[in-house]
Amino acid sequence: MKFDTPAGSNPIDQLKVVGHPIDRIDGPLKTTGHAPYAYERHDVVANPAYGYVIGAAIAKGRITAMDVGAARAAPGVLAVVTHENAGPLGKGSMNTARLLGGPEIEHYHQAIGVVVAETFEQARDAAALVKVTYAREEGAFDLAAVRDSARKVEQSASAVGDFEGAFAAAPVQLDQTYTTPDQSHAMMEPHASTAAWDGDSVTVWTSNQMIDWGVTDLAKTLNLPKEKVRLVSPFIGGGFGGKLFLRADALLAALGARAAGRPVKVALPRPLMMNNTTHRPATIQRIRIGCTRDGRITAIGHESWSGDLPGGQPETAVDQTRLLYAGANRLTALRLAVLDLPEGNAMRAPGEAPGLMALEIAMDEMAEKLGIDPVEFRIINDTQVDPGQPDRSFSRRQLVECLRLGAERFGWRNRDPVPGRRRNGRWLTGLGMAAAFRNNLVMASGARVRLDRQGRVTVETDMTDIGTGSYTIIAQTAAEMIGVPLEHVTVRLGDSRFPVSAGSGGQWGANSATAGVYAACVKLREAVAQKAGFNTADAVFAEGQVRAGNRSVSLAEAAGEAGLVAEDVMEFGDLAKRYQQSTFGSHFVEVAVDAHTGEVRIRRMLAVCAAGRILNPKSARSQVIGAMTMGVGAALMEELAVDRRHGFFVNHDLAGYEVPVHADIPHQEVIFLDEVDPISSPMKAKGVGELGLCGVGAAIANAIYNATGARVRDYPITLDKYLDRLPDVA
Numbered sequence: 001m002k003f004d005t006p007a008g009s010n011p012i013d014q015l016k017v018v019g020h021p022i023d024r025i026d027g028p029l030k031t032t033g034h035a036p037y038a039y040e041r042h043d044v045v046a047n048p049a050y051g052y053v054i055g056a057a058i059a060k061g062r063i064t065a066m067d068v069g070a071a072r073a074a075p076g077v078l079a080v081v082t083h084e085n086a087g088p089l090g091k092g093s094m095n096t097a098r099l100l101g102g103p104e105i106e107h108y109h110q111a112i113g114v115v116v117a118e119t120f121e122q123a124r125d126a127a128a129l130v131k132v133t134y135a136r137e138e139g140a141f142d143l144a145a146v147r148d149s150a151r152k153v154e155q156s157a158s159a160v161g162d163f164e165g166a167f168a169a170a171p172v173q174l175d176q177t178y179t180t181p182d183q184s185h186a187m188m189e190p191h192a193s194t195a196a197w198d199g200d201s202v203t204v205w206t207s208n209q210m211i212d213w214g215v216t217d218l219a220k221t222l223n224l225p226k227e228k229v230r231l232v233s234p235f236i237g238g239g240f241g242g243k244l245f246l247r248a249d250a251l252l253a254a255l256g257a258r259a260a261g262r263p264v265k266v267a268l269p270r271p272l273m274m275n276n277t278t279h280r281p282a283t284i285q286r287i288r289i290g291c292t293r294d295g296r297i298t299a300i301g302h303e304s305w306s307g308d309l310p311g312g313q314p315e316t317a318v319d320q321t322r323l324l325y326a327g328a329n330r331l332t333a334l335r336l337a338v339l340d341l342p343e344g345n346a347m348r349a350p351g352e353a354p355g356l357m358a359l360e361i362a363m364d365e366m367a368e369k370l371g372i373d374p375v376e377f378r379i380i381n382d383t384q385v386d387p388g389q390p391d392r393s394f395s396r397r398q399l400v401e402c403l404r405l406g407a408e409r410f411g412w413r414n415r416d417p418v419p420g421r422r423r424n425g426r427w428l429t430g431l432g433m434a435a436a437f438r439n440n441l442v443m444a445s446g447a448r449v450r451l452d453r454q455g456r457v458t459v460e461t462d463m464t465d466i467g468t469g470s471y472t473i474i475a476q477t478a479a480e481m482i483g484v485p486l487e488h489v490t491v492r493l494g495d496s497r498f499p500v501s502a503g504s505g506g507q508w509g510a511n512s513a514t515a516g517v518y519a520a521c522v523k524l525r526e527a528v529a530q531k532a533g534f535n536t537a538d539a540v541f542a543e544g545q546v547r548a549g550n551r552s553v554s555l556a557e558a559a560g561e562a563g564l565v566a567e568d569v570m571e572f573g574d575l576a577k578r579y580q581q582s583t584f585g586s587h588f589v590e591v592a593v594d595a596h597t598g599e600v601r602i603r604r605m606l607a608v609c610a611a612g613r614i615l616n617p618k619s620a621r622s623q624v625i626g627a628m629t630m631g632v633g634a635a636l637m638e639e640l641a642v643d644r645r646h647g648f649f650v651n652h653d654l655a656g657y658e659v660p661v662h663a664d665i666p667h668q669e670v671i672f673l674d675e676v677d678p679i680s681s682p683m684k685a686k687g688v689g690e691l692g693l694c695g696v697g698a699a700i701a702n703a704i705y706n707a708t709g710a711r712v713r714d715y716p717i718t719l720d721k722y723l724d725r726l727p728d729v730a
């Protein structure tokens, strides 16, 4: 099915099942420990051996010798695979550095081998016996130091009007630089895979957000035809972008299993993850805003510098600045430097999340210069069209509504505009806010739907559920379309034998994947109507029956002994080009800062989101509160500390890389505006998960400023950066 005109009314609009806050159908499996995760496939793999990954101990250079003799002779060892005996390997298109390094080393903890043994302890013990000699080379590890060597990324540059002239002429100007650090996904489940060969075919039970990307790249890397590779990933303990791509665990499980002649399972030990896998790259962001005295933006410029390995990519931190606020003269640019740190890539709303951490502090600073309330300043500069292409409007844009409702619900009028003046005992308190923005992407998505002789429906698609609720919203979609109770729908996900879906990334998953299920269900309805002798257009699907006129047939009867099956792919036409599709919101935060120690406590948080139809308010809320929590991490805690001499992230475990926990955030509230977006898909939904993160960091930074009067422009906002600037208190 091709979606290329705005959706009219359709069966989803009944909202009998879709749009309801239904509990996750996979919840009981998870809470009872029965959901099979990649490292625990005892249900399908007998007698697996254990692989332990060896990471390179240098950031750049060469292995000059690898002595694996002692490891091979160690108790229980079945195989040792390194670049010397792995055979010729190709390279996938999604990873910048090779997933099995050697003799060249491209980054610290790049995998250089896997030791396979009968037990995990034997594999780990033998891995420690591998002797590696390196010829170390100097590398570039400091973004600030290589900033001037960064090259401009042409496809991300944009210029509208005369930015420099308008900025220079603006009566009120802001020119500030902000930094965000390298960050790690720090998902709960590590990268993990169990691999088993059957002849020259391999099956890998893994933890991956994008099944088809993973199959494609594993086949390329192993030099196999795609049909010889199967990936299965029904449950994922968090991905956050780190599991969008094939990583070393899957490749080394496959190589280890081939060498050992046994199924092999590999989990990356936590201390290997931060440097072996991808991370969110650090940024340096310069923002310039020029305004009239009454608060109209006349010039807005946003430039961002980041680094990556040779052949890598920039953190796209400036894109929201093209679209979020009005202004006739505009400039955005990305610059990319070569760094020899581990590979940078997508993490938790790449682009907008770090971009808004800078932009939305800048907006707060500008509002203060103008003497205009920060909420009002954003409202004054709203635009209903793409400011760079005024003939292109947003499909739906309710930023102003989100700002106004958020301000009202949060009690924004109680904010003291003068910072550092509100005190409650030892606590300085403050309120901060930011706009939320994240683009809505759509991706082709396929599904297969079966109706069996009992009138039960089974949906199969390689879509993944990364903790987001995919199982549940897909079941809701099929139940709505076929007219059966939710309990009569079975959803099977995450297997490359199922139709290729949108996968989980970039907050495109929910809308795109359910649209694919919608397409397959439209076909199944046609097949059922035909079997029942009805015109499809007249047929009504409800309560396990298909009806037309005064005749009805049960779905079980229509399905017959053999059942019916339909498969389709939702393909998206050019609506995403003709309209700018984005999601909008507002974030409000109250903080308390200890006047003596500088310790920050989040008191309460509110997000208001306008993101099309909310398919399941319960799972959507969980997405948003999780994202808000990530925003607290980004604002206050998360930073990979770079060793600039040796080129690695020092705090490579969860003791040193801190993320927020429940106790850090006593109160979170989420409001969804009642919105449908018929331009996004027949579901009229959009992404919402990543929207919940975009803007949070700046709202916290702005609240800390309001509480203390100390403006911190370098994340994370740790107390060492403002302790000497706290107001004097008795």
Ligand code: MOS
Pocket (backbone or CB within 6 Å): 209, 239, 240, 241, 242, 244, 346, 347, 348, 349, 350, 504, 505, 506, 507
């Ligand atoms: Mo997301 S960072 O595209 O998984």
